[in-house]
Amino acid sequence: MSFENETINIIVIESDDDDSEPELKHVEVFLRLKGIPSDQLYTINNNVLVCTAPETSQIQRKINQIKQITKTFSFTKIFNPDTSQLEIFNTIIKAKVLNFINGRNCTILSYGASGSGKTFTMVGTPDEPGIIPRALEYIFRTIPNLSQKPKIIQLPNGEVRELDDETYQMGALQKSMILNATHIDRNIHLKTYKQMQQRLSSESVAEVDDCSNTDVTIWISFAEIYNEQIFDLLKSAPQRGQQRPRLRLGATADSTYIKDLTSIHVSSGIEAFQVLQYGTHNLKYAATSVNSHSSRSHCIFTIKLIQSSEIDRGAHVSSFHFCDLAGSERVKRTLNVGDRLKESNNINTSLLVLGRCIKLVRDAQQLKDKSVIPFRESKLTQLFQNALMGNEDMMMIVNINPSQDAFDESQHVLAFSAIAREVFIEEHPKNLKPKTTNRFSLYLEKAAGSNQALDNEKDREINRLKMCVSELYNELELQKQTLEEEWRVEKKFINTEYQKFLREERERYEKRNAAALNNLREKYEQKISELRNYYSDLLQDQEDIIVLDSSSEDENTSADNHNLNIISEQSELIRTLQIELNEVKLENEKLRKDTEEMYELKKQIKAVVEEYNELKITLAEATQECLELQKKIAHADEGMISVVTEIVQEEENV
Numbered sequence: 047m048s049f050e051n052e053t054i055n056i057i058v059i060e061s062d063d064d065d066s067e068p069e070l071k072h073v074e075v076f077l078r079l080k081g082i083p084s085d086q087l088y089t090i091n092n093n094v095l096v097c098t099a100p101e102t103s104q105i106q107r108k109i110n111q112i113k114q115i116t117k118t119f120s121f122t123k124i125f126n127p128d129t130s131q132l133e134i135f136n137t138i139i140k141a142k143v144l145n146f147i148n149g150r151n152c153t154i155l156s157y158g159a160s161g162s163g164k165t166f167t168m169v170g171t172p173d174e175p176g177i178i179p180r181a182l183e184y185i186f187r188t189i190p191n192l193s194q195k196p197k198i199i200q201l202p203n204g205e206v207r208e209l210d211d212e213t214y215q216m217g218a219l220q221k222s223m224i225l226n227a228t229h230i231d232r233n234i235h236l237k238t239y240k241q242m243q244q245r246l247s248s249e250s251v252a253e254v255d256d257c258s259n260t261d262v263t264i265w266i267s268f269a270e271i272y273n274e275q276i277f278d279l280l281k282s283a284p285q286r287g288q289q290r291p292r293l294r295l296g297a298t299a300d301s302t303y304i305k306d307l308t309s310i311h312v313s314s315g316i317e318a319f320q321v322l323q324y325g326t327h328n329l330k331y332a333a334t335s336v337n338s339h340s341s342r343s344h345c346i347f348t349i350k351l352i353q354s355s356e357i358d359r360g361a362h363v364s365s366f367h368f369c370d371l372a373g374s375e376r377v378k379r380t381l382n383v384g385d386r387l388k389e390s391n392n393i394n395t396s397l398l399v400l401g402r403c404i405k406l407v408r409d410a411q412q413l414k415d416k417s418v419i420p421f422r423e424s425k426l427t428q429l430f431q432n433a434l435m436g437n438e439d440m441m442m443i444v445n446i447n448p449s450q451d452a453f454d455e456s457q458h459v460l461a462f463s464a465i466a467r468e469v470f471i472e473e474h475p476k477n478l479k480p481k482t483t484n485r486f487s488l489y490l491e492k493a494a495g496s497n498q499a500l501d502n503e504k505d506r507e508i509n510r511l512k513m514c515v516s517e518l519y520n521e522l523e524l525q526k527q528t529l530e531e532e533w534r535v536e537k538k539f540i541n542t543e544y545q546k547f548l549r550e551e552r553e554r555y556e557k558r559n560a561a562a563l564n565n566l567r568e569k570y571e572q573k574i575s576e577l578r579n580y581y582s583d584l585l586q587d588q589e590d591i592i593v594l595d596s597s598s599e600d601e602n603t604s605a606d607n608h609n610l611n612i613i614s615e616q617s618e619l620i621r622t623l624q625i626e627l628n629e630v631k632l633e634n635e636k637l638r639k640d641t642e643e644m645y646e647l648k649k650q651i652k653a654v655v656e657e658y659n660e661l662k663i664t665l666a667e668a669t670q671e672c673l674e675l676q677k678k679i680a681h682a683d684e685g686m687i688s689v690v691t692e693i694v695q696e697e698e699n700v
């Protein structure tokens with residue numbers, strides 16, 4: 047496909063009365079093989095991949111058949127291992143970049159098992175730049191006269207407004223901090239970029255219409271989703287020991303966005319390249335500080351194009367998302383434990399949700415199945431809901447390592463991509479048309495001072511306030527869900543900690559009681575042995591007396607009787623003492639059990655009180671948040687009422 051001499055319009059704003067039927071086309075799914083496939087495992091027939099399971103594969107072993115299992119997967123296109131980065135860009139990305147310049151949103155997902163080449167395809171290496179640096183360079187080479195100082199800014203929630211001086215200065219400062227970050231070697235980046243630019247300079251670009259009346263600016267953001275938490279990769283890394291600030295999701299009536307995500311205005315290819323390197327460095331730094339690996343998070347690099355024209359009285363924003371998904375991996379294969387297991391579960395869950403959403407979108411489109419699509423079950427699907435629903439350009443590049451070891455893993459990846467291919471994108475002419483943003487027209491019309499504009503302004507203000515209210519409701523719902531989720535996790539954690547505490551306490555008391563019992567046993571055994579010695583001496587003495595006096599038996603009969611009585615009394619005493627000793631032992635055992643029970647009860651009460659206190663705190667926080675949101679809603683309502691009242695007043699005056 048060549049775009050030489052092709053001409054495109056930077057801004058196309060046409061009337062909205064086109065009622066032609068949307069054209070449906072499949073999501074494009076491309077396959078890229080990392081190495082030369084072994085003939086016995088994979089064969090490529092046009093754009094169909096035929097896989098034959100090796101004997102060692104789980105699939106073959108599970109079914110345990112003599113006949114080898116063969117599966118086929120078809121793709122929009124299959125790229126052999128010798129396909130260059132340039133060929134990939136020219137064949138599939140260039141057209142999307144042109145659509146993007148022409149105002150259409152696009153999302154590209156890079157999917158595959160760990161080490162299969164996802165990042166290589168997206169970012170590449172200095173010698174073989176991937177699709178992101180190529181797209182950036184292409185955009186800067188294609189659009190002439192990019193504005194050095196932006197006039198318009200888009201907030202993360204999609205609202206477009208005039209850029210005031212203070213915000214501009216802050217943005218410029220942020221950019222200068224990124225470009226001059228001490229940990230980034232600027233010279234290396236300049237050299238790498240120059241090499242890349244030289245390599246790309248011979249490649250053709252499309253021609254664009256004269257756009258001297260159009261203000262065109264390019265903005266970049268870079269986010270990471272790690273363990274279902276969102277982080278800003280364009281914010282400086284925190285000091286050691288400090289937590290990375292987490293970002294939350296926000297929602298408007300028709301999209302979900304990342305709140306407070308940094309967006310940097312870039313005015314040249316090298317600036318954009320440096321921002322990409324800064325984010326990549328942050329990603330690696332964050333990954334090392336949590337002893338992880340960059341591939342364990344989903345990374346979203348976004349290029350945003352804001353085009354505004356005073357002549358057309360409009361502003362239009364298009365976004366190009368490059369999403370490098372975390373490597374899918376089977377827990378069994380990697381033998382993950384502890385934190386790694388949690389990471390793997392989160393990665394696999396979010397990929398699973400992605401797969402389920404894609405499958406349900408396909409079912410909804412094919413069977414008119416109206417089951418609710420679980421976009422909200424993962425941050426990734428929440429963010430890409432619009433693209434996954436087929437409302438925007440979306441394509442997937444599936445990467446596989448065609449080695450025998452990775453066969454089973456690759457089968458999961460291929461099955462997933464086969465479902466994705468069955469989703470349709472609505473290629474409606476209306477979707478291709480950029481929409482003028484109300485807020486911007488408002489600002490322009492205000493400047494023109496027209497009365498009509500003033501009326502329109504009020505209408506729009508009412509609409510905006512209505513949207514505000516609905517946005518706040520959405521936000522409230524989102525926060526409620528987040529709180530519920532956090533509470534579920536917290537409860538699980540408390541339960542585990544409580545069980546652990548009980549176990550430890552039980553072990554401690556058992557040890558202490560065993561030691562005390564041993565002491566007691568030793569003490570009584572010593573006492574018994576002393577008594578035994580004492581009485582055996584006494585008996586001996588008596589026997590001696592009996593022997594000495596045996597000659598005068600008769601005389602001594604009464605004395606014998608007396609002695610026998612004493613002996614029997616003493617034996618009785620020993621018996622009584624032994625009984626008492628046994629009773630003391632029993633008493634002691636009972637005492638030990640009672641003490642144990644008492645401590646057990648005390649522990650349970652303490653844990654319950656702690657749990658209750660924590661619950662009270664969580665509840666108080668949730669109530670506080672709800673109150674604040676309610677206040678916001680009330681505030682928005684008041685605003686709406688005052689605007690409506692004003693209009694009614696004016697109409698009455700007229």
Ligand SMILES: Nc1ncnc2c1ncn2[C@@H]1O[C@H](COP(=O)(O)OP(=O)(O)OP(=O)(O)O)[C@@H](O)[C@H]1O
Pocket residue numbers: 079080127158159160161162163164165166167171340341342372373374445
């Ligand atoms: N098509 C290719 N040609 C040459 N080298 C490649 C290709 N694909 C990947 N590689 C190399 O293989 C290695 C792993 O690739 P990469 O890091 O892109 O994998 P990944 O799928 O992103 O893995 P992870 O999910 O673990 O991040 C890298 O050294 C990369 O340079």
